[in-house]
Amino acid sequence: MDNYFENIESKIPRGGFRTRFAPSPTGFLHLGGLRTALYAYLLAKKADGVLILRIEDTDRERRVEGAAELIFETLDAVGIAYDEGPNVGGPVGPYVQSERREIYGAYARRLIENGHAYRCFCDKESLDEQRLIHEASRVAHKYDRRCAALSAEEIEAKLAAGTSHVIRQKVAEGKTVFNDAVYGRIEVENSTLEDQVILKSDGMPTYNFANVVDDRLMGVTHVIRGNEFLSSTPKHVLLYEGFGWETPEYIHVPQIMRNATKKLSKRDGDAYFGDFIERGYLKEAILNYIALLGWSPGGEEEKFTLDELAQIFSIDGISKSPAIFDYQKLNWLNGAYLRAMSDDEYHTAALPYIKKVVTRDIDTRYVASILQGRCELLSEIPEQVDFIDAVLPHEPDLYENKKMKTDAAGALKVLPEVCAALSGLSAWDKDAIHAEITALVAKLEMKNGQVLWPMRVALSGKTFTPGGSIEICVILGKDETLSRLKAAIERLEKI
Numbered sequence: 001m002d003n004y005f006e007n008i009e010s011k012i013p014r015g016g017f018r019t020r021f022a023p024s025p026t027g028f029l030h031l032g033g034l035r036t037a038l039y040a041y042l043l044a045k046k047a048d049g050v051l052i053l054r055i056e057d058t059d060r061e062r063r064v065e066g067a068a069e070l071i072f073e074t075l076d077a078v079g080i081a082y083d084e085g086p087n088v089g090g091p092v093g094p095y096v097q098s099e100r101r102e103i104y105g106a107y108a109r110r111l112i113e114n115g116h117a118y119r120c121f122c123d124k125e126s127l128d129e130q131r132l133i134h135e136a137s138r139v140a141h142k143y144d145r146r147c148a149a150l151s152a153e154e155i156e157a158k159l160a161a162g163t164s165h166v167i168r169q170k171v172a173e174g175k176t177v178f179n180d181a182v183y184g185r186i187e188v189e190n191s192t193l194e195d196q197v198i199l200k201s202d203g204m205p206t207y208n209f210a211n212v213v214d215d216r217l218m219g220v221t222h223v224i225r226g227n228e229f230l231s232s233t234p235k236h237v238l239l240y241e242g243f244g245w246e247t248p249e250y251i252h253v254p255q256i257m258r259n260a261t262k263k264l265s266k267r268d269g270d271a272y273f274g275d276f277i278e279r280g281y282l283k284e285a286i287l288n289y290i291a292l293l294g295w296s297p298g299g300e301e302e303k304f305t306l307d308e309l310a311q312i313f314s315i316d317g318i319s320k321s322p323a324i325f326d327y328q329k330l331n332w333l334n335g336a337y338l339r340a341m342s343d344d345e346y347h348t349a350a351l352p353y354i355k356k357v358v359t360r361d362i363d364t365r366y367v368a369s370i371l372q373g374r375c376e377l378l379s380e381i382p383e384q385v386d387f388i389d390a391v392l393p394h395e396p397d398l399y400e401n402k403k404m405k406t407d408a409a410g411a412l413k414v415l416p417e418v419c420a421a422l423s424g425l426s427a428w429d430k431d432a433i434h435a436e437i438t439a440l441v442a443k444l445e446m447k448n449g450q451v452l453w454p455m456r457v458a459l460s461g462k463t464f465t466p467g468g469s470i471e472i473c474v475i476l477g478k479d480e481t482l483s484r485l486k487a488a489i490e491r492l493e494k495i
């Protein structure tokens with residue numbers, strides 16, 4: 001081994017537990033990608049190891065401007081802290097693959113010397129022709145290896161003439177066997193594998209090659225990723241063998257599905273982390289929920305902080321079967337996180353949603369205190385508080401309630417009494433209003449509902465509101481309450 005490789009390989013960290021999250025910056029962060037990042041983080045944390053973030057951007061055509069930044073921001077927002085990566089550095093960086101071109105070129109040539117790769121000078125026409133022949137004869141297409149047979153002189157001549165070429169992996173004969181912690185022993189006939197391109201004609205590595213070289217040079221001990229990469233793993237294993245390197249532990253996790261047949265999708269708005277934030281989910285709830293997608297903690301408890309997850313996470317709990325996304329559970333968890341917030345936290349979180357529909361000057365803290373515990377999602381708030389600015393348009397039959405034995409006529413009898421009773425109140429708080437209304441109910445010899453139901457309809461134009469009629473009075477304030485009651489009476493008088 002010459003100095004170049006010795007120098008690089010002497011830096012490989014050894015002896016520790018090292019995982020990595022290796023996203024390609026091709027767009028928004030998919031929920032499945034975030035789950036991979038989370039699992040890699042949890043595995044590293046639990047073992048007191050290191051999490052690496054590596055940006056796999058060698059596919060220039062699929063690269064999306066700003067996607068890497070979005071990954072950094074999202075990981076930061078949810079608290080997945082990596083120990084080595086583009087923004088924090090580390091001993092075996094750079095951690096952006098496009099900045100490591102030279103290394104992949106050197107390793108690809110080393111593989112040629114080892115007899116596990118070769119230069120391929122086939123041009124597009126020649127490759128297309130091979131494909132057509134295979135298609136016509138219904139043979140599964142793969143490169144026919146014609147360049148593997150070139151003599152040293154032929155190669156020299158083509159190189160001297162400056163013929164464009166790629167480097168291909170030379171798949172050995174036999175079988176490739178590896179173990180996956182989730183899927184068990186996997187055995188593949190090498191004859192089914194193609195001599196894939198590892199280095200493109202512009203010197204850029206392909207995903208499979210850069211991924212393997214980096215996992216090795218970065219000392220990665222555990223490769224955790226989605227099971228869509230399971231079928232590429234035999235090629236990776238062959239590359240490790242070609243270099244004479246030991247393979248890492250493989251842990252492939254099942255896909256996240258929307259239901260038994262459909263994956264999460266962009267179109268359904270449930271593929272990306274950002275989609276859920278936009279819909280009013282809390283990042284803690286999303287993170288907690290995706291931890292449970294494909295992994296089970298084994299007990300009844302399902303609400304865990306990131307630190308708690310890091311203590312209990314284990315590879316044994318990962319299941320092979322596809323993880324079906326369950327909105328009910330996510331909503332329940334989200335509600336649980338909302339309920340667990342302090343008054344201040346909840347008020348801060350709810351305020352933008354209250355402000356979406358409320359412009360009146362109200363005690364938002366009081367409103368927030370009523371909402372907390374009633375909404376599973378912050379995005380449900382606007383429809384709960386939409387009556388605060390103005391009574392919702394409604395028909396008189398909204399006053400009708402068979403159970404409470406009341407209707408518009410009943411309301412017309414009761415509301416003036418309510419108005420009179422409340423106008424005399426000097427203190428405007430829940431207890432005072434409650435005492436006044438209770439006294440009125442007793443005086444009128446009615447049931448609570450016969451007074452409270454018409455009040456709610458008159459004050460909100462709705463039959464369901466967060467909090468009862470008395471809370472609505474508190475939210476609206478005395479003047480607004482009385483003016484709404486009077487307006488309701490006037491409307492009822494006209495029918």
Ligand code: GLU
Pocket residue numbers: 021022023024056207211224225226229
């Ligand atoms: N760059 C691959 C991706 O975007 C990484 C696969 C792996 O983790 O090995 O998902």
